[in-house]
Amino acid sequence: FDSKGIFSMKSFCRAVFDGPAHSNFLSAAIWRSKAPPKACFFAWAAALEKVPTEDFLRRRNFHGPSRCVLCRGEEETVDHLLVHCVWVSSLWQLGLSLMGVCWVQPRKVHDVLVTWKRRMKKGLSFGIWKLVPLAIWWSVWKERNRRIFEGQDLSLHDFKHYFLRILYSWSQALDESVNLSFVNFVDNLMQGY
Numbered sequence: 210f211d212s213k214g215i216f217s218m219k220s221f222c223r224a225v226f227d228g229p230a231h232s233n234f235l236s237a238a239i240w241r242s243k244a245p246p247k248a249c250f251f252a253w254a255a256a257l258e259k260v261p262t263e264d265f266l267r268r269r270n271f272h273g274p275s276r277c278v279l280c281r282g283e284e285e286t287v288d289h290l291l292v293h294c295v296w297v298s299s300l301w302q303l304g305l306s307l308m309g310v311c312w313v314q315p316r317k318v319h320d321v322l323v324t325w326k327r328r329m330k331k332g333l334s335f336g337i338w339k340l341v342p343l344a345i346w347w348s349v350w351k352e353r354n355r356r357i358f359e360g361q362d363l364s365l366h367d368f369k370h371y372f373l374r375i376l377y378s379w380s381q382a383l384d385e386s387v388n389l390s391f392v393n394f395v396d397n398l399m400q401g402y
Contacts (some may be wrong), residue, residue: 217248238322243336243382251342251350255318260287260350277374278356279349288317290353291346299365300345300372307398308338318346322376336383338377364370 219240239252254260263275263285277285279296291297292315305312315321321342348371363371365402377394389397 217246219246235319235322238325238339239343242339242343244340244347244379248343248379250349252322252339252346255287255346256292256322257320258287260290262287262290278353291349292316292321294349295346296352296365299369300348303369303372304319304341304345304376307395308334308341309399324393334398337376337380340379340383343378344372344379347374 219236235253235256239249239256242249244252251260259265263277265287267275275284277283277289277294279290280294283289283294292301298314300316301312312324315324325339325342348368352363352368352371355363373395375392377391380394
């Protein structure tokens with residue numbers, strides 16, 4: 210429960226996961242974004258390596274295929290799936306190039322959140338910057354599950370479009386006075402609004 214005695218996923222996760230090993234930046238990086246609560250919860254679980262990827266399930270005696278369903282080459286771990294897979298790397302490259310940023314790819318999901326604290330000008334681009342990792346991770350998770358449970362694969366082009374649509378949709382919660390079309394949203398990202 211929060212300080213007002215109201216239950217929320219945020220207060221639940223703080224109670225369960227916060228401790229001396231997890232500083233406030235992790236909580237702030239995830240829960241202060243305008244991403245939907247289910248995406249925030251997923252990002253929180255990913256940062257703590259509690260996402261039911263193949264390696265996670267195998268540690269709990271579930272034995273199934275262990276290859277990443279996106280690249281079909283590497284073992285599916287949370288860090289591979291959300292940071293290193295060639296499919297997710299294409300989203301990182303797209304999202305960061307749109308924002309005019311170069312980066313060195315971190316090793317772990319947790320490290321992404323640590324290194325994500327980058328100075329951006331206050332305004333809409335700052336809010337979008339905070340959404341990028343969560344939108345990437347949510348897009349990847351949804352595509353992974355679509356492939357496993359529905360047997361459907363998006364093309365790489367459609368996968369990138371799906372990510373941009375999620376980022377666009379979530380960005381609408383940042384500033385209601387900015388009502389951009391999808392194309393104008395992408396153009397404005399590239400211009401650094």
